[in-house]
Amino acid sequence: MNEKKMRKNRWQTVIFLLIIIVLTYLSAAITSFNFVDGLATIPKAIGWMFSNLMVTQETLDKLPTILEKLAETTFMSIAATTIAAVVSLFLGVFGSKVTKVNNFLSVFARFIASVSRNIPVVAWALVLLISFGQNSVTGFLALFVGTVGFLTRAFIESIDEASQSSVEALTATGSTYFQIVGKAVIPQCLPQMISWVLFMVETNIRNATLVGILTGTGIGYTFDMYYKMLNYNVVALVTLCIVITVIVVDLMSNYVRKVIL
Amino acid sequence: MSLLKVEGLEKSYTADKQILKNIHFEINAGELVSVIGPSGAGKSTLLRCINRMVEFNEGKIMFNNHDVGNLNKKELRNLRANIGMVFQHYNLVPRLTVIENVLHGRFGYKTTLQGLLGRYTEAEKERAFYLLEKLGIHEHAYKRCDQLSGGQQQRVGICRALIQEPKLILCDEPIASLDPNSSKVIMDLLKSISTEMGITCLVNLHQVDVAQHYSDRIIGLNKGEIVFTGTSHELYEEQINKIYGSKTEDLITA
Ligand SMILES: Nc1ncnc2c1ncn2[C@@H]1O[C@H](COP(=O)(O)OP(=O)(O)O)[C@@H](O)[C@H]1O
Numbered sequence: 001m002n003e004k005k006m007r008k009n010r011w012q013t014v015i016f017l018l019i020i021i022v023l024t025y026l027s028a029a030i031t032s033f034n035f036v037d038g039l040a041t042i043p044k045a046i047g048w049m050f051s052n053l054m055v056t057q058e059t060l061d062k063l064p065t066i067l068e069k070l071a072e073t074t075f076m077s078i079a080a081t082t083i084a085a086v087v088s089l090f091l092g093v094f095g096s097k098v099t100k101v102n103n104f105l106s107v108f109a110r111f112i113a114s115v116s117r118n119i120p121v122v123a124w125a126l127v128l129l130i131s132f133g134q135n136s137v138t139g140f141l142a143l144f145v146g147t148v149g150f151l152t153r154a155f156i157e158s159i160d161e162a163s164q165s166s167v168e169a170l171t172a173t174g175s176t177y178f179q180i181v182g183k184a185v186i187p188q189c190l191p192q193m194i195s196w197v198l199f200m201v202e203t204n205i206r207n208a209t210l211v212g213i214l215t216g217t218g219i220g221y222t223f224d225m226y227y228k229m230l231n232y233n234v235v236a237l238v239t240l241c242i243v244i245t246v247i248v249v250d251l252m253s254n255y256v257r258k259v260i261l
Numbered sequence: 262m263s264l265l266k267v268e269g270l271e272k273s274y275t276a277d278k279q280i281l282k283n284i285h286f287e288i289n290a291g292e293l294v295s296v297i298g299p300s301g302a303g304k305s306t307l308l309r310c311i312n313r314m315v316e317f318n319e320g321k322i323m324f325n326n327h328d329v330g331n332l333n334k335k336e337l338r339n340l341r342a343n344i345g346m347v348f349q350h351y352n353l354v355p356r357l358t359v360i361e362n363v364l365h366g367r368f369g370y371k372t373t374l375q376g377l378l379g380r381y382t383e384a385e386k387e388r389a390f391y392l393l394e395k396l397g398i399h400e401h402a403y404k405r406c407d408q409l410s411g412g413q414q415q416r417v418g419i420c421r422a423l424i425q426e427p428k429l430i431l432c433d434e435p436i437a438s439l440d441p442n443s444s445k446v447i448m449d450l451l452k453s454i455s456t457e458m459g460i461t462c463l464v465n466l467h468q469v470d471v472a473q474h475y476s477d478r479i480i481g482l483n484k485g486e487i488v489f490t491g492t493s494h495e496l497y498e499e500q501i502n503k504i505y506g507s508k509t510e511d512l513i514t515a
Pocket residue numbers: 274275280298299300301302303304305306307
């Protein structure tokens with residue numbers, strides 16, 4: 001009985017692998033992507049990067065403008081994330097099974113979460129571009145919408161997981177809804193929620209660059225501009241600055257996480 | 262005069278299965294009454310009907326001369342403030358300190374804003390420390406609850422119930438997650454709460470010997486029906502088999 005099952009499992013694995021190999025081969029053939037050729041270009045690409053993406057002395061003149069744009073983008077991401085976090089806090093509380101006010105609001109919150117989360121931020125930016133045009137509001141909204149979706153979902157899960165039992169206990173003492181949410185649910189879930197918000201700040205600083213290319217604002221615009229001017233030295237500097245910012249934010253949020261958890 | 266009177270109580274969560282059937286019993290002030298029965302018998306449901314954590318379908322519950330089934334929102338809050346509850350898994354807020362968890366027991370008497378701002382009177386704080394001391398956990402007052410052992414956490418849970426100054430405490434399997442030593446401490450505490458403080462206790466248990474040792478009266482529940490009520494001395498092998506489903510019966514149905 002058991003051996004039969006194991007043999008069946010092994011066959012399933014083999015068939016599964018075969019299907020993947022066939023699919024890979026087919027898709028390579030259809031798109032006429034040659035794996036070997038692809039590999040062969042890698043050394044050349046690296047060589048090109050080294051010769052062109054060098055930060056030179058004269059590009060450093062551009063540093064103040066780059067930093068200014070970078071700061072603008074960073075603060076925009078932080079603003080979009082924190083405002084989204086406040087909205088998500090309410091949606092999370094209303095959406096959770098444990099703290100829902102009524103079924104309608106709960107379904108509504110979950111619906112908002114899944115719609116905004118399952119559409120990538122870049123897609124949101126493209127959609128919002130149509131109605132808001134190329135300006136920083138569009139970028140802000142794109143990040144905001146995506147973040148609300150993600151955080152609402154994360155908050156709902158945190159609340160569901162962490163507070164069922166204490167909500168029951170406080171209800172049984174005759175506490176009011178807001179006493180329960182404010183004094184049991186939020187204190188219990190706050191560290192985890194902050195952790196999620198920090199994660200979204202990091203993600204959004206990265207996303208903001210991409211969104212900025214589309215909406216023509218912030219550091220993304222700077223990147224795009226020099227890229228199109230074929231000024232690869234400045235492009236390299238911009239990239240370096242973005243990488244450093246992301247790493248710094250990452251280190252800071254890891255530190256905050258360690259303190260609060 | 263009885264503090265709690267249950268008449269013809271019926272409860273079903275779904276149309277196809279009735280959980281509680283025609284439950285009748287009375288409890289006098291200061292009594293410690295145990296409800297025993299196999300798991301799934303409906304013990305937890307019965308307890309939760311009394312403070313309306315679960316809405317019952319039929320019957321009448323009178324608590325302290327109030328009709329439990331017929332209360333508006335404010336009266337229901339007041340009812341719950343007058344009934345403490347102790348849980349198998351303690352149901353504390355793990356990240357908060359012991360003293361904060363104890364003071365949660367006062368929310369039932371406060372406005373939403375007072376509760377949110379944590380406005381407690383001096384008397385309330387003194388009472389909280391007095392209770393912690395009485396239960397022997399005052400040295401942990403400022404520790405987070407998740408740093409305490411199970412037995413200590415359950416004592417915090419009991420403090421939270423006691424600070425409500427309740428007339429009745431409902432305990433849902435208070436010792437089911439504890440080791441024998443802690444179990445004894447908790448049961449001794451509940452006993453002294455009923456005898457010394459005069460607070461009525463209704464305790465769900467699944468250990469028959471514990472129920473026999475501590476209760477003034479025992480209610481035996483099987484498949485949602487009361488199949489026994491009486492004192493510990495009246496609970497014989499035959500009744501225990503009836504409550505838990507006897508071996509011979511199992512053989513016949515199997
Ligand atoms: N919220 C609920 N929804 C549906 N069925 C429930 C719910 N709570 C309990 N039940 C069912 O009611 C029966 C009695 O449960 P419970 O009162 O917890 O029994 P006990 O505490 O004696 O183990 C069980 O069959 C259980 O599945």
